[in-house]
Amino acid sequence: MTEYSINRSQLVCVASFLAFPGKEVALIEALGSLIPDTRREPGCIRYELNQSRDEPRRITFVEKFVDVAAFETHCAKDAIQEYFHKVMPALVESFHVETYHEIIV
C-alpha cells in the first residue's frame, strides 16, 4: 500500500483553451504575453504554456502557486481579467479550468 498525503497549501491549476480555427497563433501570443509578469508574482511556482500535439488548437497552462491566496491574487490581476473578458471571447471556442492539490508520495 502506498502512503500518501495531500499538500493542501499549494494550488495546482490546469487551464485549457481550444482556439477557434485559425486563431492558434493569436491565442498563443495572448497567453504567452501573460507569462513574464506572472512569473514575477511572489506566489508563482510554475506557469508553463503548452500546445497539444494531436489537437494544435488546444493551448494549456500548467500552473502551480504557493497557496490559494496567491492564485486568487493572480486571477484578479488586470492582465488576467482583460484576457478572460476582452481577449478570450474572440479567440477561444471553449475552455476548462480545473484546480488541484498535489498528492505527495
Add this chain to the structure above:
Amino acid sequence: MTEYSINRSQLVCVASFLAFPGKEVALIEALGSLIPDTRREPGCIRYELNQSRDEPRRITFVEKFVDVAAFETHCAKDAIQEYFHKVMPALVESFHVETYHEIIV
C-alpha cells in the same frame, strides 16, 4: 507581439482519470505506486499526481519527459501497462490523456 518558440523535443503529458464513486483512495494508491520508479527513469523530468479540489474523484498526472522516446519507454513499462489493462478498469469511469509540447516565451 510576444515572440515564442515550441520545444518540440520535450514532451508534456496531462493524464486525467475520473474514479468511480468510492474508488478515489484506491485510485490514488494505484497511481501513487507508479511514482517512485517513474521518477528513476532517466528521461523523466516531472511526474506529479494531483487531486481536483472541486471534483475529488478526478486524479490527474502532470508529466514531462526529455523526449518522445522517453515517454514511449515509460508507457511501455510493465507497471504502466498493468495499470491501464488490469487496474484501471475496476477503478476509473473515464479518462483522458493529452500530450503537449511546451511553448517557450
Add this chain to the structure above:
Amino acid sequence: MTEYSINRSQLVCVASFLAFPGKEVALIEALGSLIPDTRREPGCIRYELNQSRDEPRRITFVEKFVDVAAFETHCAKDAIQEYFHKVMPALVESFHVETYHEIIV
C-alpha cells in the same frame, strides 16, 4: 539591457556537504532519508539531492521554499536538527549552506 526583478518571497538554498573518504554512501542515505518528509511540508517547492561528478564525495541539496518562514520551519524539524547535530559530525568533513532569492527575467 535585461529587465529583472528579485523574488524576495521565495527562498532558494544550496546546501553542500563533503563526505569524509569512504562515507559517501552513508551520507547519501542520511540525506536521502530526509527527502520524503520534507517534500510533504506545505512550504516545500523543491528538495533535490545531487552527487558531484568530479568529486563524488560532494553531496549537494538544491532547495526552494515558498518563503523564509517555510524554510525556517523546515530547518527546525527534529530530523533536520538531528542530522546537523548527531549524524553529520561523523560523516562530513566540511559543509556550506547558502540561501538565495531567485532573479526573475
Add this chain to the structure above:
Amino acid sequence: MTEYSINRSQLVCVASFLAFPGKEVALIEALGSLIPDTRREPGCIRYELNQSRDEPRRITFVEKFVDVAAFETHCAKDAIQEYFHKVMPALVESFHVETYHEIIV
C-alpha cells in the same frame, strides 16, 4: 536504510559567480540576458538565476539539462563563450562551476 539510485543521464549544474564590488547589477544583467535563449534549448530542463541573501555579490545559476551532450551544446553556444571569455573577466572576482547527477530516492 534509504534506497536510492543515481540519474546518470540528466546533468545538474551549479555555477556560482562572485561579482567585483559594485558590479552586481552588471553581472545580473549579463547573466540574465542568457536566460531566454537557454530556456529555448531543447535539452534545457531548468536554468534559474539567484542572488545570495547574505552576500549579494554572489550570483548563482541552478541548472538542469536532459543529458551531458545537451549541457555541452549549451556551453559551446556563442553567447556562453562570449560571457566566459569577454564579459566575465571585467565583472567577476572568482567563480566555481560544479556539475552533478541527481540522486533519486
